[in-house]
Amino acid sequence: MAEAERIIGTPDTPEAAGAEPEQGGTASPPRGRRRIAVLFAVAAFAYTLDLVSKLLVVAKLEHHAPIEVFGDWLEFHAIRNPGAAFGFGAAFTIIFTMIAAAVIVVIARLARKLYSLPWAIALGLLLGGALGNLTDRIFRSPGIFQGEVVDFIAPKGFAVFNLADSAIVCGGILIVLLSFRGLDPDGTVHKD
Numbered sequence: 001m002a003e004a005e006r007i008i009g010t011p012d013t014p015e016a017a018g019a020e021p022e023q024g025g026t027a028s029p030p031r032g033r034r035r036i037a038v039l040f041a042v043a044a045f046a047y048t049l050d051l052v053s054k055l056l057v058v059a060k061l062e063h064h065a066p067i068e069v070f071g072d073w074l075e076f077h078a079i080r081n082p083g084a085a086f087g088f089g090a091a092f093t094i095i096f097t098m099i100a101a102a103v104i105v106v107i108a109r110l111a112r113k114l115y116s117l118p119w120a121i122a123l124g125l126l127l128g129g130a131l132g133n134l135t136d137r138i139f140r141s142p143g144i145f146q147g148e149v150v151d152f153i154a155p156k157g158f159a160v161f162n163l164a165d166s167a168i169v170c171g172g173i174l175i176v177l178l179s180f181r182g183l184d185p186d187g188t189v190h191k192d
Helices: 002-008 031-061 090-113 117-139 163-181
Strands: 067-070 074-081 149-155
Touching (some): 031 074, 031 117, 031 149, 090 117, 117 163, 149 163
Antiparallel strands (some): 074 149
16 A cells, blocks of 8 residues: 555655655755746746747848758758648637647646656746747737747758747657656656
């Protein structure tokens, strides 16, 4: 029974509630707060990387010839994307803006129950990527909430994307893997 409670976690234990055991009389920050800090640190890193890369692309690459990175296998080619991934749904820019905003709100609400480091990283990647593309939707032309996303990573035979898209995809893959392993955001593990 004790082994099952350790694996699954129970709300009655300090570990499951996010509290760290006290050592030497000094209290450390609750584990949940540290996981939230990791979530926001990962999000800030992904967002900053995306923002800086897009500023450089707009300043140095837009309206210029593509730059070959690995022959014709990978090049940097600046385009503006009004739709979702792969240019899908160009007529629904405002809907994609609302979806990105909703994802951000859901992640912020879920953060209160977060006690898993891998989930903190996955949600941080999603949050940073969603914020990166939402920033484009709000502040880039043709207008507020209808802005086009700056894409520039162009692998041969594949759609052009950006670092925010990469963060979203990596976060999504990590969430799928965590779900297959039975790990929940609150740190409990389900063995089915």
